[in-house]
Amino acid sequence: MSNTVYLRMKGERQGEISSGCGTEKSIGNRYQYQHRDEILVYQLASSMTSTAYGMNHPGLRFTKPIDKSTPLLTTAINENEKLQLIFDFYRTNRYGRQEKYYQIELRGASVQGIMHSINPGVLDSENITVSYEYIRSKHLGANTEYSDLILPDNYKQLFPPNEKPQPEIRHIILTLGVFFDGTGNNAVNTQNMLAACTAAHFELSDPDAEIILARTAEEKMGVSGTSATSYIGGYTNIHWLNTLYKTDIPIDTGQVQAAIYVEGIGTEAGKPDSMLGLTLGVADTGVIAKTDLAVKQIAGAINRFFDEIGKVVSLPSLKVTELRFDIFGFSRGAAAARHFANRIQDKDRVIINAIRYGMGEVNYVGAPAGKTRFIGIFDTVAAIGTPQNGLNPHTANTGEVNIMLRPGVAEKVFHITAQNECRFNFALNSVQPAWPELALPGAHSDIGGGYLPVVRENIFLTRPEGETVPLNTPPQKSRAYRHAVAQLSVLEASAVVAPLIRTNDISADVWEDERMPAHHIEGMQKRAFAALTMKQRLVKNDWSKVVLRVMLDAAQEAGVVFDPLDSNKPGLALPQELSSLCETAIKSGKAARLGLSLIHFTPTEIDIIAEKYIHCSANWNSITLDSHRKIYGGMSPSKIIGFVNRPDEGWKRTTYDMDGNKK
Template sequence: MAHPDFTLHLANGADDLQVLAFVGHEGVSQPYRFSLELVSPNPDVDFAALLQQPAFLCLDTAQGRGIHGLVQRIEQTACSPALSHYRLDLGPHLLRLALRRNCRIFQERTVPQILETLLDEHGIPADRRGFQLGSHYPARQYCVQYAETDLDFLQRLCAEEGLHYHFEHSTDGHRLVFGDDQTAFPCLGQPAPYVPGSGQACGKPTIQAFSVRLESRTETVALRDHDFLQPRLHLESTAQRGQREDYRYPGGFRDRDRGRQRAQRALEAHRHDVVLAQGESDQPQLASGYFLDLQEHPRRDWNQLWLLTEIQHEGRQPQVLEAYGDAVRDGAIPGYRNRFKATPWDTPFRPQALSRPRLPGVQRAVVCGPVGEEIHCDALGRIKVQFHWDRDGQNDAHSSCWLRVASGWAGDRYGALAVPRVGMSVLVSFLEGDLDQPLVTGCLYHAELPAPYPLPEHKTRSVFRSQSTPGGEGFNEVRIDDRKDAEQIYLHAQRDWEQHIGHDHHLYVGHEQHEHIGANCLLEVQGEEHRLVHQARMTELKADDHLTVGASQHVKVGEGRFVDAGREIHLFAGKKLVIDADQEMSLAAGGSWLKLDPSGVSLSGVQIRLNSGGNAGHGSGAQVLMPVLASVPGTAQPSKSLQAPAQPPASQPEIEAQEARWEEEEAESLEEETEAQEEERVQPEETAEQRITLRIGVFFDGTGNNTANSGLTEQCRRDDQTLLDPDTLQGAIDYCRRFGFDDPDENGVFRRTPDNSYGNAHSNVAELFRLYQDDANRALSAGETSACIKAYLEGIGTTSGDADSLIGQGTGGGTTGVLARVQDSPTHISRQLRDLLRKNPALLVDAVEFDIFGFSRGGAAARHFANEVLKAEKGVLAGLLSPQTAGFAPDFSWNRVRLNFIGLFDTVAALVAPLEGDFSPANDDNPGLNLYLPPDCARKVVHLTARDEKRWNFALNSVAPGHQEIELPGAHSDIGGGYPPLMTERLLIGKPRPVLLYWGRSPEQSKAWQEALAEAEQLELQGLPAGSLRIGTRPLSPSRQRSTASSERHLVLLEVNRQVRGELARVYLQAMHQIATANDVPLEPLDPADTRLAISADLGAIAQKLLAAAQGSALNLSFEEERHLYARYIHLSAHWTPLKGLLINKPAPKGRLVYGNQPRKDHPA
């Protein structure tokens, strides 16, 4: 029997099953399935021992290509004494997820984290899966799997986020790989030649058929959404390539960046197979999720990389039947063949969106919260619930997201509010039927939660009753009873009842009014009080009665007034007392009396005295108490009993005691300071000499870079502002606006940053300065023979704490220019040396070594400074590095001064000297500046330069020939640092093209538009996200118009609007750090835990290649890695956006200008 081409290897060692035929299908973002026809002389194969066991179907024994999977199904289709036939299905471990259907909730988890959880639960180990993701995926606050299999749930989440997956096979396993761009797909090992017809003449596997079709698809996706936490925020995002639009609401996003990402990926899902290739081959090496390198096709534009998205495999080897004497009768063609589909390599693959479960009805749930809480809500009155179907929830504060509670009325600080309480049964509906957006629409009674009154006995009652909390013993209630002839409105307040009536209060009682007050009744009427009682008034006071009348009291009694005092009646008038009676007045006491009537005055007594001396009688006098003023309820405020009491003011003795304590503390502090000074004076002076080599690190920062100014605004460049609470975030925004930051997005990240030293982040020079060893404020031990100090020179055109100098930044000259910084360097070094000697008075500097770093114009200053050091006694340091300088050895000489290391980031001198006839920063004429570095000037010179810097005004001043120069991907500040962690680029990326537009003619038909479109396609090919580019027109200003009645002049503009990250500079910081420490520069190690220097995960593999290139290895980035850098990390420094009317960032027409390392006539070597 001939050796079989296809073999099946089972993990349990069963090797008597031979492959007769197979068919299989695999595709990107699809679990593969292979159905195998097997034969065996064994009629008793143990099915149970094979099910779910690993197996490998070898398609090509020479190359080892095959399909690994698990046995999903096996059946015996025929059985005879000599030979039995079996059918076996092979699939990935991912198919396990289709065997479980679940309902569950994920909270605050990203989609990759949810996928990891699902794979873990099904026993798929970490080494059998991988995530190659380049984008950031925010955590989903609330994500529900409902009546879906785990596989359907996984597929849906991947489609929603635009993630894809494919499988990589080996003989001992298969690996599931998730990705979000084309870099996740590997290439096949070898090119695939196109040979139409049979491949047998070629003698090797070939592509035998290949066709391409182009199809119209949706050209624009527009998404809109609404966020109730930011109701005024206009949430709309569009990814546009044409007119045919797919408009969706809700769009499933809460910030614009997320919306742009989702719109772009939805558009890519529509268009991923606009161009679709179909082919046939006999190449067993083809696998979905791999790039096919097509060659030798007559259409040259088809000879490129194609992503294999689907493959249908077929194979048959009837020769396995020969050993059993069976004849082949089905006429099938033996051997291997496949049919495949493929898309162009540069068209992003996105899986088609899957419909998510929708629930148009409502569900029941129970309100839940922390243990012991009876009411659990947030500032918006939202609650947490436990769904009855949720098996994982613990009926606590983490069982769900916050659910909004529907109300019959809701306005701006008015409306109706009743927060459902823990334990209540509630009805939950879902916005747009989306299970991820639940809200509470009502509450339900059930057998254990009965109504406030027994039913149907009290069915006429409408009740709103609350319950005191915590504890639940009391209640407040409003009850309306509509029972005929017993109608009633009943109000019950468990404790206080406060009313506030803004104007009038009218009360009508048709029958009787009864009031019972258990304690005091306090009433204050600020106007008049009027009472009318139509019948008798009966008032009983069981204690005293106090009445104070501020003016007059008038009492009118229709018939008689009768006063009965058990002890005394006392009347007092300040001036006069008049008692007037029309008929009679009588006074009687002790048997004597006085009577006045019309007949005269009658006086009767035992004895009557007139002017006989004695005194009048005295009464007790009135002692009236004033009323206590009534407490008035505030307008919609807590009652007085709920408000915190005011802090009582300190008494005068307390104030005097505190002042005395302060005076005592000040006296003690002064005494301690005096003792310390006295102790310092009596310390004996050290006289033993300690000779050292002084290492001096000198750091020249770049134009517009200033570490002090960057430090003032470091908070403003954070991309994690959402971690701040609202008040802190608003305070940060107000603070940052003072420095020119503006237009914060919904996450607090500023879209507009100031173009000055306050807007830039710390440069790599500033970071290296921070890491350089500093002994200036340290006492050296007796055995140390070297010490380090460092000096930082502010970036060109900047001043710490002050505004930037436009002259300094524009020309590189003036008091903040390149030469001025070099002239300032002795002062900075001297200050640090003085601090070192103050701590170490016995030091004597015997030798000096310099480590010099610089970026941009700071790199030019570093090179000029190096030449000043090489000039020895004729340079700017002659007065400082001298035996006459305090701290230097008497025998010190300049032959003991050397340059150890010079580390440069993208040197750009760009000096302008109008008074000397130099008006251009792009030339090599830099008056007064010496950039030449002789070959042996230092132990090591290294220069990291920006490969992608294209600006006309940013000519490179090379150190070659003579020194190491390493070109690396990135723009100018991608190399030297200074970009914020995340920034928005809104730029005119293409040169504006004038066009004359006639009325009724679309600008898309113009040559200028087509040129801009071709340029946009080229930029997309390089890696710019398609959704970030926009072509538009803008009319020329009236002064520049040459229009006619039927036409108008416009500019066709190619604009980019994208977010780009700043972490690439951190890679080059690491590169310079590695090179410097390898050359004995005293730098502290980089802290892996320092988030300011962290490199994002998607940059990790690329960063390793870049670091290797910085060490001298060849830079070997793949095409997709280059596109990834260009898409997310390389800034577009060259553009056509004017700044203050000038095109200072325009691109150089033929690439960047480069000037070599050559001696100058005015500065000979």
């Protein structure tokens, strides 16, 4: 790729001749916003010869487009106006960015000739020939220089004292919002799947939408099973916060924002989800890898911001006094948010370099690694499997993932946790006692979002049990059935699942498998199975919209700026019956941040929320029906592998405080 030359030209009478020459009005679609006050030079030729009387300067010739300066140059040749010309040479550096490396300056220059060239199929141009009284050539990178004052008597005229008024400096604070999506959540994959379903005129509010999405993902995206996790869910609150984050704040306010979205752990846009990332939070799509991805996006986000700002203001007039981060995360994305905040506080060298590169020529005088204004996280579940913890994500050992939030890591931190989450593999990593934390009704993804509008739940609430009985024994007479019924009192005593038990139909179901060999004494036998079940329950995703509003309130209180939330927009609209409950939740969040007594929901309000809006995330797998709509299977010899969503002991969630101690 050839190097580029731009010309700045000033006349002793006409002033800044090159002003506005790089604009759209001047040269049409060849306009250069970064060089709007310069002239684009197509060709340049200059020669010098040695004679018996010294150096001979025949002059300099260059070719340029016909632009705003064309009539002004005609005036200059007509009036024999003295000019100053500065040619800046640019080349592409190893990072793919343009850098100025060479410069030619002429003083006391006079236009000697102008020739226009207008030919079909060739860009309109004009050839300009100038003579000069002074020339200086300098290689900016190597710092080598040559100059020649052809008429020494004209020195004072050529180099008059030039005291330019200093341009007004604009002081700004730039804040980068970084949004870490949850485990198995990817807004890009969700968007692509929703677009595919929209094209097929499929209604996402269908209770069986997940089944259709899974089939579509396999047919159109080539992913299935666990590898399709990020393709068959809805948008999370991280997506909505990223969408609402205001990135067009006028620069005159002095405080501006830009956004970075990071795909959820275990996912990559357009690719199958990673089992290793989803289950253990490690490797190329793990927690630490996602913080690396965020760092890689810093320079680009800053570059893009200044590319836009450079269209309306002069970048040299800017001084960035502070670079701040607003960091949001859900699930393992919340763990990534905490780890990322620690990298900032620890002045990570890679972050420092990314900021420096992103700023480019803009004057930045803030902290080298920036600082964090706000951390807003939903239900942190680090769940890191390491060799040290035996690949058991249930422990407090998070390996190299640093989720400790020390004093000074951010100006403000707010954590919203799930009151009705109790899965064994979803132990909570609290931020207490150091930072404000609010537990709201809901399961893990009722807090962070990600469910489809309506889900049909057909699940086992107890682990299916089976025993061998004589063929004529009613299954209700089996020990497995009696044990299943006895477990109902355990569920009713659990604060986590009791609201769901109270507001939904629970049944003790039995099923049989008669494919058993005969016993030599007892005769024909069968396998009798039993479990408590919850069937045909329809659950909506609207409660996560309440939680979104609670986090928005906390973030705005910390100074974060969002676009107004459009309550009529699909995905954000709130049912009327949740409006007053939303107000209560927001007030409770304010109380938590102030260290005051929380405003609790009444038992009646809890039941309203639980009946239609809280998903039963902890269960012993989904129910499978045969062709006769009867339950079959359900058993698994391995509790660890066979029941990944099983509840923790006693349906009570394991919680670790900031120091990793079990609460």
